[in-house]
Amino acid sequence: MHLARAALVSGLLAGSSYAGSIPANVKSFYDSVKSKGSCSNPLKSGFYALDGGSKDFSYCGDHMADYNVVYIQGKNGQLADMDIDCDGIINSPYSDGRCEASQDTQPQSSYIDEIARYNVGIKDVDSYIHSYVVFGNYADEGTSGYTTFHPTDYGIEPLSIIAVVCNNQLFYGVWADQNGDDGPPMVGESSLAIATLCFGKDSVDGDHGYSDLDVMYIAFPGSDAVPGAKGANWKASTAKAFQDSLTAQGNKLVQRIGSTGGGPSPTTTGGSGPAPTCAWAGHCEGASCSTNDDCSDPWACVNGKCATDTGAPPATCDWEGHCEGASCSSNDDCSDPWACISGKCAVDPEA
Structure with a gap:
């Protein structure tokens, strides 16, 4: 310290x-x-x-x-x-x-x-x-x-x-x-x-x-x-x-934090404006996204929009987003048991 x-x-x-x-x-x-x-x-x-x-x-x-x-x-x-x-x-x-x-x-x-x-x-x-x-x-x-x-x-x-x-x-x-x-x-x-x-x-x-x-x-x-x-x-x-x-x-x-920083609950309104539709205003259903992390629960990023994903596959590793097929620059970017092979997390044939 x-x-x-x-x-x-x-x-x-x-x-x-x-x-x-x-x-x-x-x-x-x-x-x-x-x-x-x-x-x-x-x-x-x-x-x-x-x-x-x-x-x-x-x-x-x-x-x-x-x-x-x-x-x-x-x-x-x-x-x-x-x-x-x-x-x-x-x-x-x-x-x-x-x-x-x-x-x-x-x-x-x-x-x-x-x-x-x-x-x-x-x-x-x-x-x-x-x-x-x-x-x-x-x-x-x-x-x-x-x-x-x-x-x-x-x-x-x-x-x-x-x-x-x-x-x-x-x-x-x-x-x-x-x-x-x-x-x-x-x-x-x-x-x-x-x-x-x-x-x-x-x-x-x-x-x-x-x-x-x-x-x-x-x-x-x-x-x-x-x-x-x-x-x-x-x-x-x-x-x-x-x-x-x-x-x-x-x-x-950080989705816990309401967009107003105080006052009404993030799922209600305190005035005449429209109520947010989820806990993370601006990241609700229909919002633009590039990954699931851009969307408030319970939505996922589907074709560039936050939406209900009815066919989302189960997680394949312990470190979501760093599984097989993810982009990488070194082995540290990949979850076990994968290694960084030609810029992608993949099975290391020499392991």
């Missing part, structure tokens, strides 16, 4: 090499939370986002009842920043030297034991590869009066997906680390992998993150937010490959 706050890069930085577009409902939610200004139902308050800043940040429960999400919010329209966490695997084989700038890297993440139980061939998360978020505040050293917040008390499970809105993009991480009590109670931190996706390789390192308070972290209570051993490409060799493996499940989770 990142315990001493890094020197931070301020301002809107250049976009990453891998952009994740923001669905309309998430963008509306983001805008409405900022416009509202502050949290009405904080689950716990009294946290800092910046060294020497205000202690005005909260884990907000304003939308637990309607959307079943928890997010970080300050006052006056502020959200959170993004400091860099390099905990986990030290001396990564994928290192480009940027984590070496960190002054407080820990040799393991908070959930190293859970990752070991997955038995997926890695010892821990790698900040260069795995998109992960630091979430929750724990008094590990027993500091008296330390402000704590335990996400598990609200149904948020370890290694569950957290959506991150940053630099006008949406990415997904897993909750893999916690803030400890050997410094002030802080919020707003992620792995180098997700910071690089957000702001670009040249803008962030282990000691330089992003200090503008406009990053939104959205956690999802419930077991359906946990990818588990088979729901993510834990052995990925690139940050993009791991991010890609979270996208389908993450896209399903």
Whole structure:
């Protein structure tokens, strides 16, 4: 966990090499939370986002009842920043030297034991590869009066997906680390992998993150937010490959969020306009699509439109969208037991 706050890069930085577009409902939610200004139902308050800043940040429960999400919010329209966490695997084989700038890297993440139980061939998360978020505040050293917040008390499970809105993009991480009590109670931190996706390789390192308070972290209570051993490409060799493996499940989770970001239920109207026909406005029956992930439940993408699929074949592998016949650039893009052969996931004849 990142315990001493890094020197931070301020301002809107250049976009990453891998952009994740923001669905309309998430963008509306983001805008409405900022416009509202502050949290009405904080689950716990009294946290800092910046060294020497205000202690005005909260884990907000304003939308637990309607959307079943928890997010970080300050006052006056502020959200959170993004400091860099390099905990986990030290001396990564994928290192480009940027984590070496960190002054407080820990040799393991908070959930190293859970990752070991997955038995997926890695010892821990790698900040260069795995998109992960630091979430929750724990008094590990027993500091008296330390402000704590335990996400598990609200149904948020370890290694569950957290959506991150940053630099006008949406990415997904897993909750893999916690803030400890050997410094002030802080919020707003992620792995180098997700910071690089957000702001670009040249803008962030282990000691330089992003200090503008406009990053939104959205956690999802419930077991359906946990990818588990088979729901993510834990052995990925690139940050993009791991991010890609979270996208389908993450896209399903953000369908919880109503397009108005508050007020009436997403399946009803509060005025004279027409009622949305599903939980994910703009992705209902008849909407244009390119994959099933572009459609709200219960529809699938049929001939470029969200529609009822009466003949959808059953899933053929554990990682939907990365099965036999899917496009790929390396073996990390394919679900077991397939390999990347001539740009397609296929049986490796030499295996």
